Every structure is written in structure tokens, then in C-alpha cells.
Amino acid sequence: MAYDAVLSAYEKSEFDDGRWTRTVYRRGSGPAVIVIHEMPGLHPAVVAFADRVAEAGMTVFLPVLFGVAGRPASHPAGMLTMVSGMCVRWEFNAWRSGRSSPIVDWLRALARKAHAECGGKGVGAVGMCFTGGFALAMMTEPAMVAPVLSQPSLPLGKKNAAGVDASPAEIACAKRRFEEEDLSMIGLRFKGDPFVTAARFETLKREFGDRFEAIELEDDTAKPGPLKHAHSVLTLNLAETGPTKAAEQRVIAFFKERTGA
Known part of the structure; x- marks a missing residue:
């Protein structure tokens, strides 16, 4: 099937x-x-969010890190993508705290290229779910100025509930840049999401203080999605009115302000 038809407006x-x-x-x-799309891939709801960012006056880059571009999140093959990403593909660090995924190096290079081509004050990036913490680790790239962590779910496992998928050096670099360049970061989660615990957000609040803007939403504000619990703030559980929509608009405004759109 031509799943990528949903991306027909994109180069x-x-x-x-x-x-x-x-x-x-x-x-x-x-x-x-x-x-940066979530599991199980660059599905239509991620594209819809990217459309709104583009309509707000920015150039959107949608990298395909895993899965099939445009394939619906509900497709049965998505489970194979999730297992592969969590257990097989070495460019992703799913289970260890205090360490970023190797693929972040590629994303940093993409940010440099995007900034050189598009200009502005710098580049914004949002990770979602499995990729939720990638934007923080990307802060070692000077072109990055607006990191957003939407339901950052790595590292997995109860023992890592308070962990983040960034190294101490990457965290230290982000903290220094936030202070020296007057930057900040946004994190989003639903309060009842078992993949994104309150403990993880407490770690981010402790490390970054008021440079970390935490948007923590009540579960009953979510649009029903494929999971039994609310999870995907900006995509599958985004309601067109109410707190989730306000959160989406806050993220887009943050990108506009920081990048100079």
C-alpha cells in the first residue's frame, strides 16, 4: 500500500x-x-502535528528512524518494529540510564544541515515516546536551541523509572547552554502514563530547575487512543480542544520564539 501518500506535500x-x-x-x-517520530514509526498523526508546525511558519524535517513512513500506528506490523527497536537495533539505547542512543549523532548532523539551509536563530526538535529524550541529548549541537521531550519513555524498565537517556556530559552541556544562552526545554506527559513516570520528570526538574517547563496533563483530558492509558500527548491522544490542544499550541509557540520564526 502507498502509506506515504499522507506525506505527499513533503519533499x-x-x-x-x-x-x-x-x-x-x-x-x-x-x-x-x-x-522525531514515536513508535511504531512516522504514522499519520505525527505527520499531522508536523503539518501544523509548518503552517506556523517553520520548515519541518521528518526523519524516518524505523518503521514504514505513513503506515498507521494501529497496523499489526508495528509490534515487530517495537520489538526490533527495543531489543535488536544497536543504534538505540532502550534499557540503560545515563546514556543516549547512538542515532542521536545522526540527528545532530541533521540539525547542523537544517540550520545551514534554513537560517534563523537555531533549530528546534521534538522527540516522542521511544525518541522522547533525543532532543535533550541533541543539545551538544550548537545549532539546537529548542528541545521538546514529549512523553520521553527511555530508558525502559522499573529500575530506570527516574532515569533519562542522556549522558552526564550531555546533561552538563545542556545546563551550561541553558544558562549562558538563556534557553530552556519543555517536557510533556500524562500523569498516569506508566511509561513516563513522575520520577523521571522529577529528575529533569532537579537537574534543570526552572529551565525545564513541565506540562503534566490529567489522563481524562486525552483523546482515546490505541493504548489503554493516555500516552501520546501531541499525536494519538491529542484532543482538538482542552488541555492537550493548549499543550500543542505551547510547543509550537516555543519553537517559533526560540528559532525566530
């Missing part, structure tokens, strides 16, 4: 950083924002 290209090559979809004009 498709390949980006090679010398180590990995990944497909990237691009749309819009103005400063760059990288939207």
Missing part, C-alpha cells in the same frame, strides 16, 4: 552523515524544526 530525500543514511521528509519555509 523526500536521503541524508547520510557518513555513518548512517536515513530518509527525511521536508515541508515549509522558515527556521528548521525536526520532528
Whole structure:
């Protein structure tokens, strides 16, 4: 099936950083924002969020890190993608705290390229779910100025409930840049989400203080989605009115302000 029909308004290209090559979809004009899709892939609800970012006056970059571009999140094959990402593919660090995923190096290179091509004050990025913490680790790239962590779910496992998928050096770099460049970060979660515990957000609050803007939503504000619990703040559980929509608008405004759109 032509799942990528949902991406018909986007330009498709390949980006090679010398180590990995990944497909990237691009749309819009103005400063760059990288939207890093969640599990099980670049599904239509992620594209819909990216559409709204582009409509707000920014150039959206949609890298394809796993899965099939445009395939619905409810597709049965999505389970194979999740198992592969969590257990097989070494470019992702799913189970260890205090360490980022190797694929973040590729995302940093993409941010440099996007900033060189699109200009503005810098690049914004949002990770979601499995990729939720990637935008924090990307802060070692000077072009990155607006990190958003939407339901950051790594590292997995109860023993890692308070952990984050960024190294001490990456956290220290982000803290320094936040102070020296007057930057900040947004994190989003539903309060009852078992994949994104309150303990993880407490770690981020402790490390970054008022430079970390925590948006923690009540579960009953979520649009019903494929999971039994509320999880995907900006996509599958986004309601068109109420607190989740306000959270989406806050993220888009943050990107506009920080990138200079």
C-alpha cells in the first residue's frame, strides 16, 4: 500500500552523515524544526502535528528512524518494529540510564544541515515516546536551541523509572547552554502514563530547575487512543480542544520564539 501518500506535500530525500543514511521528509519555509517520530514509526498523526508546525511558519524535517513512513500506528506490523527497536537495533539505547542512543549523532548532523539551509536563530526538535529524550541529548549541537521531550519513555524498565537517556556530559552541556544562552526545554506527559513516570520528570526538574517547563496533563483530558492509558500527548491522544490542544499550541509557540520564526 502507498502509506506515504499522507506525506505527499513533503519533499523526500536521503541524508547520510557518513555513518548512517536515513530518509527525511521536508515541508515549509522558515527556521528548521525536526520532528522525531514515536513508535511504531512516522504514522499519520505525527505527520499531522508536523503539518501544523509548518503552517506556523517553520520548515519541518521528518526523519524516518524505523518503521514504514505513513503506515498507521494501529497496523499489526508495528509490534515487530517495537520489538526490533527495543531489543535488536544497536543504534538505540532502550534499557540503560545515563546514556543516549547512538542515532542521536545522526540527528545532530541533521540539525547542523537544517540550520545551514534554513537560517534563523537555531533549530528546534521534538522527540516522542521511544525518541522522547533525543532532543535533550541533541543539545551538544550548537545549532539546537529548542528541545521538546514529549512523553520521553527511555530508558525502559522499573529500575530506570527516574532515569533519562542522556549522558552526564550531555546533561552538563545542556545546563551550561541553558544558562549562558538563556534557553530552556519543555517536557510533556500524562500523569498516569506508566511509561513516563513522575520520577523521571522529577529528575529533569532537579537537574534543570526552572529551565525545564513541565506540562503534566490529567489522563481524562486525552483523546482515546490505541493504548489503554493516555500516552501520546501531541499525536494519538491529542484532543482538538482542552488541555492537550493548549499543550500543542505551547510547543509550537516555543519553537517559533526560540528559532525566530
